[in-house]
Amino acid sequence: MYQDVILDHYKHPQHRGLRAPFGAEVYHVNPICGDEITLRVALSNDGTTVADVSYDGQGCSISQASTSVLTQQVIGQTVPVAMKTIDAFSEMVSSRGTVQGDEDVLGDGVAFSGVAKYPARVKCALLGWMAFKDALVQAIAASALVDDGEDLEEATNE
Template sequence: MNLESMYQEIILDHYKNPHGRGLRDPYDGESFQVNPTCGDEVTLRVRLDGDTVSDVSYEGQGCSISQASTSVLTDLVVGHTVDEAMTKMDAFVELMQGRGRVEPDEDVLDDGIAFAGVAKYPARVKCALLGWMAFKDALGRTNGSASSNSVTSNGAETR
């Protein structure tokens, strides 16, 4: 099995068996994001215990890339400090915006490296980033710093 096939299997596995799916209470911040280009959407909740991400849950609909990426996000950030989670997010965003020229760090991104091939397709990058933008926005809402309606850096509308 070649690397690209293995990455496709990881994405399909997270799509078919999503981690973190199903909105849970209690939560400290929530964000709804939609990709106006394709209609993918996600509502994501984050729960903090001090400065540690103790839970991430979500509901959404959309393509396998958007839903699998959000599943991977939950695995990568739960149990880590907010700073560590943001470092992982920065690495994922860099990978997605690298147009296939960024070498992913498996130690940081784990299953997130499966999305390296997605970065070659700009129309799909927004799909892969949807859950991550919801996570960032939900974190911002934990301390009331985010507005109730805004537009994320990837062009997705938020409520």
């Protein structure tokens, strides 16, 4: 069953293709196998929710399918929930099989629980998730700068 989920996301990736507008863009590569991804994150106007995630890249079925699953899972989540989702996925695939993952938290991400038994593939599964975390942190920082700039502008106009 899990193989079918991974294969489906690999053959029919969700949210693939870089879109604008976006709050941050990152490029990550796995030097061991050459998997690479460019990922964009857009936050809601108030900076509290993941409004969009888009990506483009190339690599093995695990890295590409995992990124597709990520986008499907985190779009629409609040920033704190998205961060918890990243942490839960990372814990599961890094556990060497001791953590199965919670389907309520990870959705189709639980399909990658078996990757934990293959340490060489863990970085493949984590590539998109770590890129998302990096982009999310950058988008939050950019959003805070915009907010500070608006506050500064309002204060100087009064």
